[in-house]
Amino acid sequence: MKTLVLIVNRLIWFFPTVLGLLAIVFFISHVIPADPAAFVAGENATPETIAAIRARLGLDQPLHIQFVRYIEAILEGDMGRSIFTGRPVAEDLMSRLPATLELTLVTIVVASLIGIPLGVVSALKRNSWLDHALRVVTIAGLAIASFWFAILLQLLFSMRLGITPLSGRIEGWGPEPITGFYVIDALILWDMEILWDALHHMILPVATLALPAAATIVRFTRAGVLNALESNYVLYETAMGYPRRLVIWKYVLRNALIGTVTQIGLIFGILLAGAVVVEAVFDWPGLGLFAVNAILSSDYNAVMGFTLIAGTMFIVVNLVVDILQGMIDPRETR
């Protein structure tokens, strides 16, 4: 019941936030000095042609009318046509979204599964050789540039050892998309070959993205656990003889995770940004690669569409983090 109230409360804020995002995307694209009409018309167009195209695109209308039209179009799923691929932007984005989401979500899961236990152990064995070693690894993990690390991984594992694919998402064309998430599609089709192939292709990009993510998670979990270990409730639970493992992995961990979950939300945003680079290196057919191509070819509609989708995903992740936070920490519930 409380959780439901919480979810509804957070959902109420979802729509104004998305509207804000739409406004930002719209106005940024309209303060850019370039004239889309001139761009569409081509180099040798007469002023009359440009004016005609401007009228056709609705660019001669006042800004607020253009904004309302923009929102109407978005609500209908119309993000315009990409001048690069010639296809509707919305279609392009939707076909690429699963690739990026799959990569990002798997990265988050892997980074959490590695980072949270290491953070706890690091805190419990504070100032041991393990803690020091982890500190070096985490600082390195945060400092290393991901495109460089990605290339190193390719050189070692794909080129020299030949145990991982160099790039791409799958061999050949991949399964007929059901959800577009290859792992899920493979499970639906119950095709272990596809599943294995998809996972195999994911190893290096996930490793590249997971290193800094896990480093952040280790550091925040460690700090949270140390903080909780100093608390009065741990003193009390110890004094009452609660088993140590229960105190650490149940009572301490849940308190420590409050900070970690917030970080995981932020990491998601960083991963989306990082995906642009990593997808380019691994030739991963996701949003990042699409965005890079769109920017390089001044494909306005595509850039706006990507910005909107990335922003919306970030808002959704924040919503989920807020809800999780409320579920972990009952004092947050309002």
Place this chain on the structure above:
Amino acid sequence: MASELISVRNLRVSFGSDAGTAKVLDGVDLAIRAGEIRGLVGESGCGKTTLARAILGILPRNSARIESGEIRFGGRDLLTLPESALASEVRGREIVYIPQDPSTAFNPVFTIGTQIDDLMRFKSPLLRGGADDRQGFFNSYPRERRAADRARVLELLRLVQLPNPEAVLRKYPHEVSGGQRQRLMIAMALLPEPKLVIADEPTTALDVTVQAQILKLLKQLARERGVAVLFTTHDLGAAYEICDRITVMYAGQEVEEAPVDGFFERPSHPYTRKLLDSLPSSEAGIRGIAGEIPRLIDPPPGCRFHPRCERATGICRTERPPPEAVDALHSVRCHHRLSATEPAS
């Protein structure tokens, strides 16, 4: 004495810090009999809490050091017992704890019911001598025992006068009042049917109006169940309310031990006398004790009270006085103890 439940002998504990080693407990003796309610009084920093935590074996491992002494309890020396045995067999079973601040002692992100369930899962009296006496994270909690435990919990929550116990169990700690939280702490302390309750200033964090109720409740339940209580406090009034005997500590040394009447009527240690004189009264107003509490990093030798004591002589500076009997239950550690007939200073 044969009926001693726990006896602390010559306990020395020091705390290391950058400034030096603080000798926080300096050869403390303390014996508590079964069913006795013992007050441990003294100013802040006199070592009450350290003594309480030493008995529970929860002194901070990286800073505290036990230099010498023993704590005999149930035929064993708790100081030589391994941590695993202390955690599974002593703490939460034989010796339990009521904390100073119940609002921070509860884990904020779990319901009260969860925290009590976990206590009963590992510390229920139904476990005693039972087959699954082991501890572990994945130990099962058989349904029959769970139901029986739940009945005990509800019964005890009623005994500590919590309205609507079932609802309380579903709440989070921040959703109940401070007084209710401390009632819950008392209930949790008594649920494992312990022999000794260590109550470390259990009412300090509460409103004055609630304090008296909580003390009364603690006393009544301890009496009914024959549970001994070590009650640390700096509040002499609270000690008078509930204690059978009182031990006075000064700067890491226990200086006097007396039944509650003897303590208030015939204090024999100059420090006890000054402590009683410092109680605000309508005639005298508020009087402090001249001088300052000594630094425990470099404490005065002999009787640690001698720099503030008018009766101190040479021997006080070199030798800590041994315990001397005033009567059967009353003993004092002073080379120049006050006689019963002496007027107040």
